Amino acid sequence: xxxxxxxxxxxxxxxxxxYVAVMDGKTVSVQIVRADAIRGRMDLLIDGERVTAYxxxxxAKRWVTINGHTLMLTKTSGAKQGVRHDHAGGLIxxxxxxxxxxxxxxxxxxxKGQALLTMEAMKMEIRIQALKDGKVKSVFAAQGQTVEREQxxxxxxx
Numbered sequence: 001x002x003x004x005x006x007x008x009x010x011x012x013x014x015x016x017x018x019y020v021a022v023m024d025g026k027t028v029s030v031q032i033v034r035a036d037a038i039r040g041r042m043d044l045l046i047d048g049e050r051v052t053a054y055x056x057x058x059x060a061k062r063w064v065t066i067n068g069h070t071l072m073l074t075k076t077s078g079a080k081q082g083v084r085h086d087h088a089g090g091l092i093x094x095x096x097x098x099x100x101x102x103x104x105x106x107x108x109x110x111x112k113g114q115a116l117l118t119m120e121a122m123k124m125e126i127r128i129q130a131l132k133d134g135k136v137k138s139v140f141a142a143q144g145q146t147v148e149r150e151q152x153x154x155x156x157x158x
Contacts, residue, residue: 017132021046037152057150091128091154093147097121101143104154108136116154117141128153 011022018031033043033050042053054065062073097119104116110130117128138155141147 014131035155037155091116091131091152091156093119093121093128093149093151093153094126095121095149097126097147099141099143099145099147099153100125102139102141104136104139106136106139110134110136110156119147119153130156 012019012030014020018029021028021030028047029045031045033045035042040055042055044051044053051066056063064071064073098121100118100120102117103114104110110116110133112130112132114130115127116130116136119126119128134156136154137157139153140151140155141153147153
């Protein structure tokens with residue numbers, strides 16, 4: 001995924017259980033230690049250094065504050081929409097729609113690729129799948145509920 005902020009582009013790609021971020025030719029590893037979707041707080045390890053980031057969103061843009069500096073993030077037009085449905089340990093809605101079914105409950109152990117939730121958007125059926133083996137920590141969506149783009153649907157723990 002490519003993200004623009006200010007005049008710089010940050011590219012973030014998954015790599016196993018962490019991410020590889022590239023900005024201005026510099027590559028760093030980013031691991032999510034803990035994510036609190038309710039408070040908008042993420043504890044990260046960036047090249048082994050612990051960093052706390054605060055994230056807020058209006059569903060179109062995201063603001064990230066690290067060490068007192070706030071940056072506005074926007075996806076570039078080249079970003080692949082809807083390919084990954086995760087955000088800080090939470091699986092998110094790729095677009096506005098309605099939840100058709102929820103196949104898991106809190107505490108369920110799931111396998112990578114397992115369908116966790118099905119939603120309908122723009123006459124399409126979208127399956128939200130587990131991106132890796134894990135355990136369901138929280139379920140924020142119910143059958144029949146209307147959800148917004150980037151709304152957290154299910155939170156996973158390893």
